[in-house]
Amino acid sequence: MTTTDIGAGVRSARGGAGSTPTPGLDPGPRDVEPRGPGPGSLPPRARPTRSRRWPAALTVLVAFCGLSVLLFRDGWTDLGGTVYGGGDAVLFSWYLGWTPYALTHGLNPFVTQFLNVPDGVNIMWSTGVPLLGVLAAPITMLAGPLVTFHVLTTLAPALSGWAMFLAVRRWTAALPAAVAGLLYGFGPYLIGASYGHLHLSFVPFPPILLLLMDDLFVRQRNIRRTGVLLGVAVAAQALISEEVLATSAVVAVIAIAILCLQYRDQVRARAGAAIRGLAICTGVATAALAWPLATQFFGPQRVHGSIQPPDVAVSDLLTFVTPTPLQAFGPDFAVRESLTFTGNAVEVSGYLGLPLLALLLFIAVRLRHNRLVALCAPLAVAAAVLSLGPHLHVGGHNTGIPLPWRVLELGPVLHNALPSRLSLYVALAASIMIAIWLDQAQPPRIRAVTVGVSVAALVPLVPASLLAFSPATPAFFTGSQVSNALPEGSTALVVPYPYPQQNVAMLWQAQAKFRFAIPGCYCTVPDRNGRSSFHPEPDPLNSALIAVATGASTADDALRQPGLRATFDRFDLDAVILGPSDHRDELVKLLTELAGGTGRHVDGVDLWLLDTP
Structure with a gap:
């Protein structure tokens, strides 16, 4: 679910006011009469060194x-x-x-063999x-x-x-x-x-x-x-x-392709x-x-098929004019509407707003002879259409109308891409168009109006305050106790069991400097058919641990589950570690029975050291 742009871009050497190559589209060998100064052209006295x-x-x-x-x-x-x-x-x-x-x-x-014990994880299939x-x-x-x-x-x-x-x-x-x-x-x-x-x-x-x-x-x-x-x-x-x-x-x-046509x-x-x-x-x-x-x-643990569900994380047709909870100034009714779109709020990222869309349309028409605008305008439209996904969604409803992404998603790699994320390139093209428009504004009075209009168009995009979270890490994992209790290379069952909805055990492992390997993970791993999954196959142990931790089951009910003890023994564990968790008493009861004895409380965790055979 967040890659940046860094460029060693330097303005090309300039001659006279009209000699600068037009934006990204130098006329090259053609003898073409320029239609005015190229974007970014400055009078000689204003040329920056x-x-x-x-x-x-x-x-x-x-x-x-x-x-x-x-x-x-x-x-x-x-x-x-x-x-x-x-x-x-x-x-x-x-x-x-x-x-x-x-x-x-x-x-x-x-x-890595430190997650998803004993099978491990091919990290190249994850992020x-x-x-x-x-x-x-x-x-x-x-x-x-x-x-x-x-x-x-x-x-x-x-x-x-x-x-x-x-x-x-x-x-x-x-x-x-x-x-x-x-x-x-x-x-x-x-x-x-x-x-x-x-x-x-x-x-x-x-x-x-x-x-x-x-x-x-x-x-x-x-x-x-x-x-x-x-x-x-x-x-x-x-x-x-x-x-x-x-x-x-x-x-x-x-x-x-656009350049070749032009x-x-x-x-x-x-x-x-x-x-x-x-x-x-x-x-x-x-x-x-x-x-x-x-x-x-x-390599090992490679997966097949699509990693993400298709036709979900797409731009709704209304995305481009509907603010989400990520915008500071969105009206409540509009924000509520955005929550009806398929996918989650952080993937609904194509919002531009009516003022900016109107400004971009004006720029596309007003500066249509500018070669960079002539490239970016159709490019923005193409990226926006692709971001709509394989079928048109309107107001959160899949209309079933096929769109160009349906063809692209048949190819390698792209079937794992989420269409809504192509809004990145809509933003890139829009940014260039705004910059060219601002750069060409002359004289000062026109420039002031141009800046004012641009600011007004961009204000709706101001982000809202972001929501943070604070994962608690027991002192056991960051102090000396973990190295005193567990030899390097140990295998420990850490609870809450790590899966997509609750993976803090992975953080504790990393903060303990990978002292031990753990069952479970929130990563892309193959299921029994080689298809992608974000967690290991369900088994009696992880099913019991998740059910008890979420309150869906009691320890007594979990202990009656067939195959629980055999699955626990299969991991050949050196330790069991219980960190802060909901339904802690039930988890202690379950883990005490599985470990065959009472654990001890050490620096914010309950620890069971197991005798290895």
Whole structure:
């Protein structure tokens, strides 16, 4: 359930006011009379130098980081104790702890035997963000995985927005580019993804892709270097989110198709260089991803079929004009309407609002001769249509009317992507259109009106205060008692048993520095038929533990369940650990009977040490 955009975008060298290549669409070899200054063209006296660009870029970065800290302020006032995203936050904290642990202990970071004992987990089928785990390893080793998760959650919108700023800065002045970064980095998509979906909120890749595709297909400069950089970017994104990589590729193909239609006479002249660059990109990315992809498709615990249910997490037709609980100024009746849409609130992320939609339509018509607007307007429409999913939903009802995504979801990888998440690319295209409009506003009086209208259109997108949660961790897992009680490499049954609705045991394991392996998990694992599941197959033990913990069963009823004792013995456990939980007395009764004796209370947990055979 949250990938950023960072671009080394620098404005191309400028000649006179009319000599700047038009945005991303340099006319190239054609002798075309320009229809006016290209977006971002400035009079010679206003042309920023390289030395003046970077102070502006750093100022924007600091401002975006400040906004992000304000947005996630509850987590900063209780660093390491409060995070955003519920069980998904626990899941990503576990991944961020696992990657540096595996690498420093000579283990494969893409699989683990520390979860889902005895079968383990192929992390490449989950959202393991291994690249972020490596980059943030110093924080994890110093302060723990929860702190790392919160730091990255805070950095995600700031760096994503900054990447968009750097990309758009190639074609506009600093202020319009900053507005583009603000809309991209702090719009509804990123805010929704910030609720625990780190792989979706850390999205600098799409703006980077924008710059590199401009270099490869339009400017066609230094094809070898561009191909290498594109391959590195693709590999990096694959190690953060394969889903974002796949959907970015789809949108890039659509953008290329639009360009080919608009500039048919240039396709043949440019195709050779573009193909060479893509070949280099493919070689670099394949070499860099050989190990993780081999693990994913040929390693243990691989899954088949769709991971997510189809036709649920889609953009409703009313999504684009209906605010959700994630917006600060949404009328109550509209917010209630958004809750009727299929999928959960954090996935309903395509909201733009009527004012912004009207402004974008105006820009598309008013600046239709601007080459970047001519690209972004149909691209935004295409991404919005794809986000509607395989069938049209209106007001929370599936009409059954087929849509283009129905064809795309038949392909590899894309059948695991959630269509609603393509709202990221709607935001990207809209951001560029707004920036171009602001950049071209002349003279000062017109510019003031333009800024005012833009602000009015963006106000409905202001995010509401985010809801945080504070997972409690008993001192046993963070102090010396865990190492005194359990030798490294032990297997422990930790209760509450970890499954999607309650996975805090995974956090406790990570905070104990992976001292022990545990049954259960909230990860993508194969069921008995090889199809994907977010938890292990039900068995008498996990069924009993979940039923008692949720109050659906008593300990006495659970103990009468056939096969319970045999399943417990099959795990060859070294210990049983009961942390804070609902229905604790019933769980103590159940675990005491299974362990064959009374446990002892140690630093906030009940501990049973078992005699191994």
